[in-house]
Amino acid sequence: MDTIMTLTAYGSKSESAVKTAESEINRLDTLLSVQNKNSEIYRLNRDKTISASADTLNLLNRAIKIYNMTDGAFDITTEPLTRIWGFYSGLKNRVPSENEIADALKTVGAEHIRIDKNNITLDRNTSLDLGGIAKGYASARAAQILEENGIYSALISLGGNIRAVGSKPDGSDWSVAITDPDDNTQQVGTLSVSNTAVVTSGGYQRYFEENGQVYHHILNTDTGYPAKSGLKSVTVVSEDDTLADALSTGLFVMGLERASSLYSENNTLFGAVFVTDKNEVYITDNLKNSFSSQRSFEVIKI
Amino acid sequence: MKTRVWIIILSLAVLVCAVWWMLVSTPSYPSKIVGIYQNGSLVEKIDLNSVTGEREITLSGKFGKNTIFISHGHIEMKSAECPDKICVKHGALESSGTPIVCLPNKVVIKFESSSDGADAKTGAV
Numbered sequence A: 001m002d003t004i005m006t007l008t009a010y011g012s013k014s015e016s017a018v019k020t021a022e023s024e025i026n027r028l029d030t031l032l033s034v035q036n037k038n039s040e041i042y043r044l045n046r047d048k049t050i051s052a053s054a055d056t057l058n059l060l061n062r063a064i065k066i067y068n069m070t071d072g073a074f075d076i077t078t079e080p081l082t083r084i085w086g087f088y089s090g091l092k093n094r095v096p097s098e099n100e101i102a103d104a105l106k107t108v109g110a111e112h113i114r115i116d117k118n119n120i121t122l123d124r125n126t127s128l129d130l131g132g133i134a135k136g137y138a139s140a141r142a143a144q145i146l147e148e149n150g151i152y153s154a155l156i157s158l159g160g161n162i163r164a165v166g167s168k169p170d171g172s173d174w175s176v177a178i179t180d181p182d183d184n185t186q187q188v189g190t191l192s193v194s195n196t197a198v199v200t201s202g203g204y205q206r207y208f209e210e211n212g213q214v215y216h217h218i219l220n221t222d223t224g225y226p227a228k229s230g231l232k233s234v235t236v237v238s239e240d241d242t243l244a245d246a247l248s249t250g251l252f253v254m255g256l257e258r259a260s261s262l263y264s265e266n267n268t269l270f271g272a273v274f275v276t277d278k279n280e281v282y283i284t285d286n287l288k289n290s291f292s293s294q295r296s297f298e299v300i301k302i
Numbered sequence B: 001m002k003t004r005v006w007i008i009i010l011s012l013a014v015l016v017c018a019v020w021w022m023l024v025s026t027p028s029y030p031s032k033i034v035g036i037y038q039n040g041s042l043v044e045k046i047d048l049n050s051v052t053g054e055r056e057i058t059l060s061g062k063f064g065k066n067t068i069f070i071s072h073g074h075i076e077m078k079s080a081e082c083p084d085k086i087c088v089k090h091g092a093l094e095s096s097g098t099p100i101v102c103l104p105n106k107v108v109i110k111f112e113s114s115s116d117g118a119d120a121k122t123g124a125v
Ligand SMILES: [Zn+2]
Pocket: B080, B082, B083, B084, B085, B086, B087, B088, B101, B102, B103, B104, B105
């Protein structure tokens, strides 16, 4: 994983538990990476069929469920699209031609994945990228390992994905700041959380400019272009790390209005903080006791 | 001759203004606020930079007493009757990332978060 991982655990057995959790994260990274030649996903993309491990199957099934939940806004079949835009290391960013985009879009969508027992098969030109969900899955496993080892207070940070295990040693909530999309050193506000995952997606970190236009890396699989949904960033709060990770991308693609209606059907599963292109801040009403900010913000009611 | 006097008076005036402006605009001390918590609730909040002299606070927990020592700009766990003494070995409180924690007696000494003193930050990558 080309991200920074920090684990802070409190407790007498914390050192060995942290090591075990770290090696599990690294194992999952090797298993699920698009670019690592030893990964199952790499082999699946190359051979279009594999007999998969339990982790890969679990994660693929979760990804397809969230694909359906978000009407395809969260999609793990974006590999060919991401490739032509050059958003993989070793490639050069560029705006693809209309034909390239049209061809890539033909391979996109969960209907191109077939799962039969533990065999996964992809259509001929379809390829997977679990980058929008694998970190969530890994942090959930790391949290589980810490808990199994008697750690009831820890904070896991996996490249911007935060997982709070329990609360702080003194029993109070962890405070998680949300990065200001316009200035990495500033914050939009903070969330007080315990036993939950907090994940942010936005187009402000990975992007390129061509002919005065800015193109970021979160692609909309309806258009084949970077999502223009009126949002700068989406932060998702959920006890389910995997859901939080995938939904942060999904809600970003959906935009405020569609994301709000998804929230009203699923308000027990997640909460979210949105920053719009006009720098307005919106939070879902299940976060109103945990979000604080110097800025003014609107509350989205069900 | 006259010009030189004027120049000297002018530069003196500038100097006086500059000194006055510095005195007014810079706060006398940046505050250094720590919180002492036991069982998750706040025992006391102290601005270490406004402490004069020395002070000790004693807390009693499940495993006996913790004695906290405070002086100007400084706080540490001086002694503890807990089994592991990790809190005492920690030494003085130095950074917001590493609070003094006595897990057995559930005591935490930490810098109070200013506006951006969160435990972690989430952002796009
Ligand atoms: Zn102790």
